[in-house]
Amino acid sequence: MTSERPTTLLAELTHRCPLHCPYCSNPLEMVRAGGEIGTEDWKRVFTEARALGVLQLGLSGGEPLVRKDLEELAAHARGLGLYSTLVTSGLGLTRARAERLRDAGLEHVQISIQDADTAVAERIAGVASVKQKRAAAALVKELGFAFSINVVLHRANLDRLGAIVDLAGELGADRLELANTQYYGWALENRSKLMPTREQVTRAQEVAQEAIARYRGRMQILFVLPDYFEQYPKPCYGGWGKLYLVISPDGRVLPCHGATQISTLTFDNVRDHSLDWIWQESPAFNAFRGDSWMREPCRTCPRKTVDFGGCRCQAFALTGAAENTDPVCILSPERGMIDEAIEGHEEPLEYRYRTLAGEPQRV
């Protein structure tokens, strides 16, 4: 049981996506179309989420626009009073669909941009996409949505951060999220090719700080240092099972989008249980609440109420035990593996692209 109420639900409506970005936060083993839960399931889940306290809804994926019921889901969410964000590549956002989404009450659209340089952007996405993204951005502006651009940063685009910020400004974004790659799932597979150098990160930080000041009042810019380059780990969404939940396309409920990689946990499904039960009672959501699960050095550390031992998914992926201190922490006995990874960047940048198994490689 917990007294916490979640504020944010990320609904991964599908894993299908026209893009193949090598840092995708979806798991390596993705859900196929036939495994996705249906419209009525999602609507019920949104209703249950609102009753549980959720205020913010991310309609995400994969590419959520491949779901033909997206407009119906957006309308249902708005009817519940949720503030919804469409998290999209922009591909598939035709005028007709954008207008229907606006009429359904969708408030905020977030479009991903891979780079300011078209050739690099399309090499990252693994598909020609820049023209469609620009057209989608123009539509979002024209129809009056709140508009964010999200850019995942890594070695191949960090040196163009200034140009990326200015491109977002030209496209008229209200917000720009500069998200340094987090190494889970596909990004962990491609870590040595995505890993920036220390010099790149230092310079990017300076560029970001200058841009934040220059665009203040016009475009809100968010830039967080990549955790590998920090001394202490990130507090995972305010702690495991505290504020945030993710529902994967097949209906499994996760405390974090990277959690499916923790193979020692079983995640309950909205097909079998109410969202309330899963949040309050399910073993997976209670696994890392509080601090009784912690090992040293976390257990006696004064920072345990600040960062909660860091990311459980990262601890599992890198150390093999989700109860361990996130190895990003300088107090972790395993921090050395992070420094080795930083030094271990590789050329040339031949990525392993994100694909659903069996899907033809389009790169």
Add this chain to the structure above:
Amino acid sequence: MEVSTEAVPKLWKLARLDYDAVRGRPVLLYPEGAVLLNDTGRAILELVDGRRTIGQIATVLNERYQADVTADVIEYLTHLAERELIRDI
């Protein structure tokens, strides 16, 4: 941050005031965020309409609460302005 009572505060165009019936609290919603408000916060934000000055907002509330809350109004709006939820002050 030095704020004049002549300033005309405006809510960020992407933010909206709502009521969360689950928590029984007024709430400010905006992209990727939510701030739960108390009744005082709501009383202030309901008067932020892009026309009233901070001084005029304070006058309304001073009368309502029969006390001088000008400094509280300035502090509250300054705090939200630092988070870019209030603009133009």
